[in-house]
Amino acid sequence: METKKNGRAPVSQKPHRIEKPEHPEYIGGSVKIQINEKELTVPLGTTILEACRDNHIHVPTLCHHDDLCIAGVCRVCVVEVENMHALQASCAFPITAPIKINTATPMVRKARKHIIDLLLSEHYGECYSCFRNNNCELQTLAKEYGVDHYNFGHIEKPKYKIDNSSYSVVRDMDKCVLCKRCIRTCIDLQEVGVLEAIGRGDETHIGTFLDKQLSDVICINCGQCINRCPTGALRANDPRDEIWEAIDNPKKHVVIQTAPSPRAAIGEEFGLEAGRSMTGELNTALRRIGFSKVFDTNFTADLTIMEEGTELILRLYKALVKGEDADKVPQFTSCSPGWVKYLEHFYPEYIDNLSTAKSPQQMFGAVIKTFYAQEANIDPADIVTVAVMPCSAKKFECNRSEMDDSGFKDVDYGLTTRELAQMIKETGIHLPELPKSEFDNPFGEASGAGLIFGATGGVMEAALRTVIELVTGGKVEDLFENANITPVRGFEGIRYVELPITEVGEVPEMYKKYFDSWDWLKGATLKVAVAHGTANAKKVMEDIKAGGKFSECHFIEFMGCPGGCIGGGGQPIPTNATIRAKRAEAIYAEDEGLPIRKSHENPHIGYIYEKFLTDGPCGDKSHKLLHTTYTKRGEYIA
């Protein structure tokens, strides 16, 4: 039987919230309830859990996650509702009538304890050999309920094989508590749909299509499931051992690049509030760990803007003036490897729209093993490049077979924020106490434009700062206060902005080989859009397919993760909207404080085009080193 609506996600996993009234003070807009004999008034449709939290009444949860729809499966949050024979899961119970709730009866306490005991009885492994030790929601619950022995026994042998087939995500199903957060993340939040519950009864487990290993299904490596897993069942594929080995090898010259998002979040791993950037302290820590050079990924973000911005201009020129390759517009950004793989799988017919420019991580790898090796006079074979990224998909990206344009593997290891924090801790360093230091030359300085890549809308803002100035010859500051292009900022899933080009300026020297006047852009309206999270990307892509307003766009920024890189799958756990907003604030604040905030004004960028990439942006040399190709994967893996 067909369902009329697209039956994408199991309805049991969808929120069954009652629409909340706009004005709770209207008659019928709110309900009077009692929680633990305290009289309260809550808006109609509030869940019991929300009501408790709003009133500082603690209710333990496990399957509930603020980013995800309701599941109501773990049953840890059960409470007693008067006149109902069974206990109710507070996360899943919308209040629509004046009910009396009790969150701490003997029956409730006993039930919660039983549930925790049951979960522990099937949770294989020991806390001290788990990467989530001290940051595990099951462990926290066990402590909260004073578990000091296994009431219902404890599983002694693993039931599953650890799946470490993927470059990005490792699945250890023996630690899984079947909270289904990963399923809800994969199906509902990201709309990828690689994970689902398989089997029933005691054979229920989270699996992929036909229980294939993760490398053989269309996982986009975004790692959002890792960020939301309450236990150690999901983790990133950890290269720490190999990196330590390289550092300890005196023959190896190990250099590291750090992306802005890990810097804005790594403090959380050391107990700091979200939203404190640790750039300077991190540089010091990385040198103490033993990295030979510490570079700023923002430098190649600036390079990306030059390449991708030029590519955009050339695509527009081709399409609008020469009438060629009009279907390659809109141009899509390509810095998010999760998004790139999503497009390759789900919309392979649009891969020509992807910018061929590599991501900043990969550009840096290629530049380090060529330009830097040459400048520093080091054999590139002895250089090991590590990239600290907020991302699990970057691990897959650096292992793509086409990423060897330097003649070597451009980036040897992708390291997540979490893994780097672990390395720092292993060295005995408490990051927040370190003195600050600068990045190493020759890529010492980067612009604020490269920095804001970390937040959704950042690539677009960075590109606009450059494109507007190159085309109009004027200053971005004249159009947007303090060069903050606020219309593309924020956390709204999809943003659409139109920018009329009323004035054009002189064509810069580097473009004179293509055209000598900007007149073809005069009077045009630049249409751009921003989408973050693949569920939003899907909406935009479907609109493009249907010939909607996004198909009229010239440039669209897509980020695979909700919130952009600051919400990436390699970032500290936990994550939620507030934490992501604070990380973004930290990034924008840092940008405001920088002397150079536009990629094309970065003198080091000028230097590399002068010394190395001598035929300019999108020239032959940059095409060889800084651009790449994609694969029409469709339903296939490669």
Next chain:
Amino acid sequence: MEKLKERNGKVLFSNYTLGEGVRKALSLSRDDILFEVKDSKLKGRGGAGFPVSTKWMLAAAAIADEKYVICNADEGEPGTFKDRVLLVEYPELVFEGMIIAGYAIGAKNGIVYLRGEYEYIRKSLEDFLVQMRKDNLLGKNICGKEGFDFDIKIFLGSAAYICGEETALIESLEGHRGEARNRPPYPVNTGYDGMPTSVNNVETFACVPHIIINGGEWYNNFGTKKSSGTKLFSVSGDCEKPDVYEWEWGITINELLEKVGAKNTKAVQVGGASGICVPKSEFDRKIAYEDIPTGGSIIIFNENRDMLKVLKNFMEFFVEESCGQCTPCRIGNTKLLEGVEMIENEEYTFAYLNKLKDLGKTMQVASKCGLGQSSPNSFLSILENFKDEIFYHEAGVENGN
């Protein structure tokens, strides 16, 4: 399909003429039907015993573009086979009940969720529906009633016990994994395809045409004060005449055993695997909502049966048939089964069994749906009622049977 045998009963197994119930219903107003059903005090026959009129009135009151009437024919409770008899021998009652429900709540679509194992009945049901369409009992302007359109489709389930739970059934219908939904909201508001939906048991629908023809008051002539009408019983186990019977509510277990020729009965499992096990000392109890409620499964065990094996069989069933989504049911049933195996191997302590009983009580209140909430019933009742036999081997069991 031919009737398997002659049956006698006061309501369901009485004579009936095709179309009579629908024609009478269409001469009444929707409210009249709802109140007639209310007067009959008919309760859901699947086992939960929810008042049918309440369900229908809520669905009728819901405002929506579409509404659905779903017949729960996923008869999966161990020891239950009465719905199959109704579907094979009295399909007109079931379908007409659905049509009347559709008329009463304002639905145009009926769906029969047929148990996967009953695939062989599907053809005869489809043929019957074709005939009903020809007779204008289905289709547009049914029996000349301007504006009342209703049709019935048959959907084959995939043989999971959990899909008998109404919200899991709806999930399955929508093409998803069969798992119970969070409630509230209830299907009468947000059911199939998000629309108001009334899900009722096969037998519930089959009662409706008789109630509409004869009136709700008439239905109260049968049964007890709190349990009106008659009930179909699927009787199996150690007796001479296992079969489907129609009896009035309020029959005692003793009376029942006599009717089916059961001798040396030790225990009766009322309500299938999720029901309770009644020992000999309680055979004077009545089968009725106010005493021992049931969806109709009666399994009789004589003196030769080993109750621990009976219990193990039930627990194995739940370990396999739990949908696996909520913790108490998924892991709890495994633990209860382990407990049974400990007794079997004589490796138990009473302290641990008491812990398991406590766990069973948690499962009854903390599980997400009726499956988990009722799965410890047999564990609790068999260990309580047959502890002499199980722990002290006094009941003269010779290595079971």
